[in-house]
Amino acid sequence: MGSLKIEIKNNDLRPDVSIVHFDGALDSASVTTINRNFNKLFEGKRLYTIADMSKVTHISSAAVGELMGCRQVLTEKGGDLVIAGLNLDVKTKMNQLGATKIFKFHNDLRTAMNAYSWQIEQKPEKVWISFPPELNFVPPVRQFVSRITRQKGYGQRDSFRIETIVDEACNNAVEHGVPDKARDIELFLKIDRSKLEIEVVNLSDPEKINSLKAISKSILGTEEKKFERGRGLALIKMLSNDLAIDFSGKGTTVHVTKLREE
């Protein structure tokens, strides 16, 4: 077994996070070294720690146990210990030792830092997409959004409802927008752990804008009259937590907020 080097570094991108770089074999003799280095961390303020294990060649059960103990101390103090960059052999060993139930694993350091932004800072992430105004492109767009929400940890039901909202909003944008391929429909997403904001923007067809305004007034409750059309907007309103429609300028903007329920 090779010797072990442990180095605690700060990252300029994430100065509020401690990064512990391990290099070599984490055998049973390394327990004292691990303990000594983590004791320095416990005294500091940067309690969210990423263990960069991309250069770890071997891990023993004693070392895994020691890391579990370190994580427990960090979580009790309000921090966490996550693991990044493990090779397949070491990850398999940790899986056999049950460590995958305790630690969060990330493919690389950057993904681990992104996860900190997402989970701890609850920083929203933004996605933008523009597509030609044709109905047959709406299914890939709605599935794209639904896949993102599932990938970001939203439940199946929430994701399906979000897919329905996107489908209805984009279909409306195609049906009531200018049928010019050069006038793309734009979809903005702002997603965080607790909610998703969706904004669909299109250039309105002047011949259809008045009927759309009347339908939206009816749906949003500012006018009594009921319309046969406009079920899509009614469905969006039922499935979302907030719906706003803006007709200012030449375009129509539908803004929907959907809180995560699961």
Next chain:
Amino acid sequence: MNNENPYIFKVKIPADADYIPPIRKFVAEILQIKNFDPKFTFRSEVIVDEICHNAVTYGSQSLDATVDLVCSIYPDKAEFQINDQGGSAEHVERLKTAMDKRDEALEKEVEFFKSNKGLGLEIVRMLSAEVDLKIGDDNVTSIRVVRKREEI
């Protein structure tokens, strides 16, 4: 759809691996809609996956970095342009070297790329009609890939 007036799709995602499976599936689905065959769409999915992974892993230094994809669909071809905000000098140099290796024998290249973690780019080149790299003054790295529809 004609050659002067392609269908253009643009997507901007955070430089995070979580977004790559949705984006590659999106590309495959729009190609299917425009009647590209399953083999073409799957290979295009592979290309988008490889280049996006490179962009996220090597081409995004800041935490708020983004990756842009422009997909242009013509009757006889599909073009993908993927931009990232630029990696470290070492990674940019490695990318340039990988692009310059285009004239060597395939077997030799594969070995070279394996040892340099650049196999993804080699796969892209094998599956494409054209691959171009541009690195702007602001370090923005842009890879443009052209795939021709085979069944026409």
